Amino acid sequence: MKYLLALLALVGSVFAEEVLAYPRVYWENSVKVWFWIAVLIYLIVAIPAIYFAIKYRYKKGEREEGDHIEGNTALEIVWTVIPIIIVLFLGTYSFANFVKQRNAPEGAMEIKLVAFMWGWEFEYPNGKKVYAFFNPEGYTAPEEQKAYIPAGKPIKVYLTSRDVIHSFFVHPAKITEDAVPGRITKMWFQINKPGEYFVFCREYCGTWHSRMFAILKVVPEEEFNRWLGEGQAVEQTSQQIIQ
Numbered sequence: 155m156k157y158l159l160a161l162l163a164l165v166g167s168v169f170a171e172e173v174l175a176y177p178r179v180y181w182e183n184s185v186k187v188w189f190w191i192a193v194l195i196y197l198i199v200a201i202p203a204i205y206f207a208i209k210y211r212y213k214k215g216e217r218e219e220g221d222h223i224e225g226n227t228a229l230e231i232v233w234t235v236i237p238i239i240i241v242l243f244l245g246t247y248s249f250a251n252f253v254k255q256r257n258a259p260e261g262a263m264e265i266k267l268v269a270f271m272w273g274w275e276f277e278y279p280n281g282k283k284v285y286a287f288f289n290p291e292g293y294t295a296p297e298e299q300k301a302y303i304p305a306g307k308p309i310k311v312y313l314t315s316r317d318v319i320h321s322f323f324v325h326p327a328k329i330t331e332d333a334v335p336g337r338i339t340k341m342w343f344q345i346n347k348p349g350e351y352f353v354f355c356r357e358y359c360g361t362w363h364s365r366m367f368a369i370l371k372v373v374p375e376e377e378f379n380r381w382l383g384e385g386q387a388v389e390q391t392s393q394q395i396i397q
């Protein structure tokens with residue numbers, strides 16, 4: 155009984171898993187469904203196939219002129235209709251997930267992002283900018299090059315590029331989108347757990363492609379608003395100084 159409860163708790167914890175980020179959860183749901191249906195179909199086909207291969211294997215002089223099945227309409231209808239239902243389900247379910255992956259939910263914060271050789275320019279709704287430059291020394295960045303992101307809020311990104319094609323890959327959210335010169339593409343993501351996460355360039359773009367990354371610093375919304383406001387204040391002050 156004790157072990158059964160422990161097992162149930164373990165199974166429960168798997169299902170109650172906290173969602174770390176969107177839209178990765180939609181992608182993972184599709185993968186899980188495809189995987190388990192594939193396993194099920196494999197077992198339904200392979201186990202009887204092995205059984206029949208052994209049971210009706212060739213033996214000299216036995217069943218050499220044996221019984222033949224001429225056809226079975228009911229069976230043929232069943233093995234046509236069931237796969238059609240499975241295929242329609244996989245198609246519609248995956249498409250529904252794809253639509254959620256592609257379209258940012260209402261009320262998402264919008265960020266403009268310009269990729270360049272080799273780095274990223276983030277522009278926030280109030281005009282505050284963060285530049286994340288490539289770093290030949292390693293995957294570290296000074297504080298002012300980290301792009302702050304509010305935790306638990308959907309972020310819609312408008313992408314473009316200044317030179318060649320890059321690709322913005324938000325690793326924790328399992329989503330990537332090309333940044334193409336002369337074109338604006340879009341994507342969205344949401345990270346629920348505060349922390350620092352990597353973004354990588356996922357389109358080979360030259361010498362420092364492998365070091366073209368950005369660090370997303372995901373913080374609670376209040377802290378994000380403070381940070382965003384600070385930037386505005388700094389910008390105003392520097393403008394006043396210039397004037």
Ligand SMILES: [Cu+2]
Nearest residue numbers: 320355359366
């Ligand atoms: Cu790149």
